[in-house]
Amino acid sequence: MIYRTKITIDNDYHYQNNFSMLRAVMILTPSMTGIASPDPLQHAFKVKSAPHAGRGGSRPVFLEPQQWQQWWQQPSQASERALYIHIPFCRKRCSFCNFFENGTNPERISRYIKNLTEQLHIAADTPLAQSRGFNTVYVGGGTPTDISSDEVKQLGEAISRFPLVDNAEVTLEGRLNGFDDDKWHNATANGFNRFSFGVQSFDTQVRQAAGRFDDKDFLLNRLNQLSQHPSASIVIDLIFGLPGQTMDIWQQDLLAVIDSGVHGVDLYQLIGLSGTRIEHAREKGKILGTALSEFQADSQARANMYATGANHFESQNWQRLSSCHWRRDSRERSVYNSLAKSGIEILPFGAGAGGSIHGHGCMNARDLKQWHRAHDDMLPTEATATSAVALNPVQVPGMLMSPNPSASLDAIFKRGLDSGQLDLNLLQSPMALHLTPLFNAWRTNGLAELTQNQLTLTLAGRFWNVNMQTGLFEFLAENPLQPTANRPQTHSPHAIAS
Template identity: 55%
Template sequence: MIFTPTMTGISTPEPLKFAFTVKTSAHAGRAGSRPLMLDQDKWEQWWSIDSSAETRALYIHIPFCRKRCSFCNFFENGAKPSRVTKYVDALCKQLADAASTQFILSKPFDTVYIGGGTPTDMQANEILQLANVIQSFPLKQNAEITLEGRINGFTNEKFEAALSGGINRFSFGVQSVNTEVRQAAGRFDDEQTLLQRLSELAKHPKATIVADLIFGLPGQTFDTWMHDVQAIIDSGIHGVDLYQLINLPNSRIDINEQKHKFQDRADTQERAVMYAAGAELLEQHGWDRLSNCHWRSHKREESLYNTLAKQGVEIVPFGAGAGGSIHGHGVMNARDLKAWHNANESGIKVPGMVMSVNDNAQIDGIIKKGFDKGMLALDELPVSLRDHLQALFVKWGENGLIELDNNRLNLTLAGRFWNVNMLAGLFEYLATNPLLVQAA
């Protein structure tokens, strides 16, 4: 077997800090599909066929923001009201047409995610318009329906419109509660305004309120980070994600560093300590860990869409730049807003990119699900694959990243911090040391 440090990590007394060099991506995957040319007739045929998926999600993309955040490299379109209105009208018509197709009607949807961009930049009537169209889809009872966005500008009118349309979960990109840190990152509100609004929203009996926090932001110290986590605990909201800052190419942070305008921010080792301390504080206050990066204070929070998305379930995408899968094929809609509108107006419905079925998808979904949770059930894998991976598991165990318990692979705290690197390492291991016999 051939091993590399990017597969196994390294042996160190402090694996939390030093097992790998740096996290460079939010996700890990491997090749297994290729681009397909799909004509309009074939695309329309797909919508007349029943879905074979056991679990389904609906993703709707709202590609508008009022401001570009410092850590973001995928800012798409300014949130000019007339532009948003035109888009929402076209999107709702597309959704209404799709809702009556056999493909959509054949299986109910477990969860819906309205992401962006900043969907809360829609007007109240537009939020309700979109929510009402979503209700024309077959949804499971009490389906999780999430609206993503920011606290600033999310008025009571918008909140009530969303709730009356059946939206029951709200995910806000808080990033930090510290006024100086968050405003430097491109957020609007000060700490007091933010926390007061979060607490108000969390009191509603039918709304699940969730926030994202980022550790490693410019100007953020260990103490300000711990204050962030404690403030979220005290706010009364129902869930939180702890995300590590990734220096994405062409983000404002990256551009400043290329110009040697260095900003004071935590290095990888300091971020590892921040992650561990944040996780410990949440769990000391009774928050349940649902994944390596997500905790909840109340059972109403399930984080269902995020969980299913990492498992590779069927996600039917709508909107410019939306990605997902249909009949096992990866699909990505045109990202350019003008191109998306032109395609709609001319009757062209084929997405911008379609991929062939990935033969590895089912196995990869099992592995990704396990790594996301911090526990991989090895008996869900084919015996041949499980045996083939044992040599890698031994290396991980020696390096303090996992513990094996019968048929369970449990990530240690260090393993949870480095889980994306480990998953990428597993796929590298399989590419370098291919499994030649695929027996169950």
């Protein structure tokens, strides 16, 4: 049962030397505020139930083929942009993964890369692509490093046709297994300057239980080799809460990050997503542990693991760029991850790719057959080789969403809470004042500190930041801000601190 608390808030607004009082009944729930407890890190919320936060406001839209063609002929109005390119193949399904799409097959990959690079070549020459520079490119999956060395080169060459800003970040995601020297050299020689590897754990037994390749010694040796590159950034992911991963093993994982020489690390909490092998085993009363341990970290244990990781890297003078990302030095910038939370334009390519075009959210369908069929059906013939159809990327199956009317505001919230610092000067004063009850509840519950100009998340707040983002959007849905015409305004956010 969720208990709703109605409270009456008196907000003071100062406008052109006139002082007026507004009274509003606010609804606050524990899912918005967390709960008061002696240990908010462990108990402010029950569990993290989703990897990301968001709210409604958009609706599905249908775009006629002619409109799609027109989109690519219109210059972009975005100030910052990215490319996202999806490679939906994996050699093996990991125990924690619920989005495995297609098994790795050289012939299937070869056909996919051929069609994908054709689409990239077409898109790169459009007015939409050429109108403004791209700050960052992310090649994700799946396992992009499962493609061949020559295909890495083809992909890099296709990306280079787009107008990239100076020092643009170009990331290739994947795993170390199978990423040999030939792929590495072709990647660095063709524009890739950042590499994100899913390590998840260095412990050999935990890795085997999770369905990962290779042992700890191989990982450390390979990461040390790659990290010697004079400019490329090497980043790894770790997951805390894997079956069999005790606190001792987690601490050894953290030490291994330092020893590996990498330039950045993400610490991700294992969450119970449906469809994973871990969840299937749990439904049958089993745990996919190691030969030595069936330890399964609960939410409180995972909270302690997060705190241990955060304190470990910050004690080593690593800089925290977000609630889950730290860097050893300035070569690691995490541009894509940072900008993607800011609602920038992201042109998506490939089956399963997501992004946004002209403010419209878009998600390409995952079905490879449909994706290839759309590509093949739109290939230019001699009769259409000079037509508009041949000059625009294929409209592949997928979903388009109307522009989010709150996109710019939501970007402020997401980026601020994810980084751990929400600059209140970025909010219009009525909105900052409207959120005062929520911010004060977070402060009371040990999740944040509040000053006149800034909301700063505590360690507990950073651990629960996705819950807090979800709670903020729930608060705004339950407590809509009055239209501007119905209330006085001020441009000073300083009244919210108490």
